Amino acid sequence: MSYIHPLQIGTFSAPNNLLLAPMAGITDTPFRILCLKGGAGIVCAEMVSAHALHYGNPRSGRMLQVAQKEHPVSMQIFGADEKTIAQAAKQAQTQGADIVDLNAGCPVKKINKAGAGCVLMKDELKLGRLIEAAVKAVRIPVTLKTRIALTHKELLAVRLAKLAQSAGASAITLHARAAVDVHSGSPNIEAVGEACAAVKIPVIGNGGIVSAEVARQFLDAGCAGVMIGRAAVGNPFIFEDIAAGLQGGKTAPITAQKRLQIYLDLIRQNVAYYGERIGVNRSRKTAGYWISNFPNAAEMRGQFMRLGTLDEIEKLFTKGISSL
């Protein structure tokens, strides 16, 4: 059996079954383009509030923008109201999204208080209606991203996969951790496997995928594809590495030097996309992933955090890269 293959999601066919996970504050246009270069089959955007889009929030509107070079792209929306979810899905389609994804897994309190994110996992009626509203509103496939459970007491993966399928979703992504675990702990791959066996729509496995070995476990459990989150930050070429590993090849781990080179390139792209001030600020947020695993990393990170211009950053990186 071939582990790497095109992934059919409803009417959309992606070149491979390795996906970049949506990550707020991280998976913006420059990073998504980088991950496509790194071998991702689909890249997912940061979640956007359907409510904020409804009220014309310009920042949210900009988050839905799709650049020419970033296909296939899935735009993720969150919300608690059928009308605004339908509008947001339409807006994502108009902006050029290939897929629209509904978030029902986010454990952030502010979002849950508004009735969105993981609280939808225990309100199946409402979740079903939200999926249906999105499906009716657009021609592009609608997918659901949720979790295997809210707490350790009860697994919901099978129920939610069946619900997604019957409401018309073209695929479901299951984060193999309970909402109470947020992003830590080992993934419960067995629970994802049970959902794979219960539905016909593709199930995409997510959570703790850092290597071809872990990806293989999800695929062996029946997943049609795997979604990689944090392991892609600091190594956007992990998709190529995992594909090679799954096809029997070997890849060398990324060197600190290569990591810095890729990061500098991303900072340049961020500055080109957002302008210098916002581009540098945004780049800083992920510095811990990139300027790491070499002897003077902490010192270089400290210096980087104090710099405000691309010119200064270029100089620091040139010195850092040549010292390794």
Ligand SMILES: Cc1cc2nc3c(=O)[nH]c(=O)nc-3n(C[C@H](O)[C@H](O)[C@H](O)COP(=O)(O)O)c2cc1C
């Ligand atoms: C900083 C950060 C932001 C995230 N933002 C989102 C988001 O906007 N939407 C979403 O569905 N999941 C979000 N997640 C969850 C990831 O998509 C993914 O499910 C999670 O990180 C587990 O995958 P991993 O173990 O490969 O990182 C976020 C995770 C992190 C670490």
